[in-house]
Amino acid sequence: MSEFKFNLPNTEPLLIVISGPSGVGKDTVIQRMKERNLPFHFVVTATTRSPRPNEVHGKDYFFYSPDKFAEMIEKGELLEYAIVYNDYKGIPREQVMDALASGKDVIMRLDVQGAATIRKLCPDALMIFLTIQDEDEMVNRLQERKTETPEELKLRIATARQEMTHIRSFDYVVINREFHLDETVDIIISIIVAEQNRVKQRVVTL
Secondary structure, three states, X not given: OOOOOOXXXXXXXXXXXXXXXXXXXXXXXXXXXXXXXXXXXXOOEEEOOOOOOOOOEOOOEEEOOXXXXXXXXXXXXXXXXXXEOOEEEEEEHHHHHHHHHOOOEEEEEEOHHHHHHHHHHOOOOEEEEEEOOOHHHHHHHHHHHOOOOHHHHHHHHHHHHHHHHHHHHOOEEEEOOOOOHHHHHHHHHHHHHHHHOOOOOOOOOO
């Protein structure tokens, strides 16, 4: 009697987008994932805004002048870019392509506008929407950061409310509950592991 063999699919590298409104903890979640030394490539976003206290060029963001950013746009060096709260943000193309070519899963931290662009470029990208339990908590988090003027804070809150309406454009939603950061990260990891083991693999084409 011959042995039956399964034809298991090859695991393709995933392009993972973690998105959501301001104040839901995207940066904090990404930082905890890095602290766990997970085998992902975490994309460093380029921006024209000024660094916040303790932010490091090349680690938290690539901080570029408007002229340098414009040059990158002209040369097609950005996978996507957008104006976010009066500053440009974008994803360096080469960084993503090199990581995918090496077989690594790639994680992008994007605002909702950027996530929509990536969804059009790569319909098989894994889209995760990060949110919190209620609007009051989001407003409190934004206020506690103390990184914006009252006018800028008002704009962020209004934008966040609008971004919440896009939740159904994503594959998964994860609630980042206060004081449950590791639980949030565990849920995201479980989603990624499940996707890695799908019979029909997502195929990243950019």
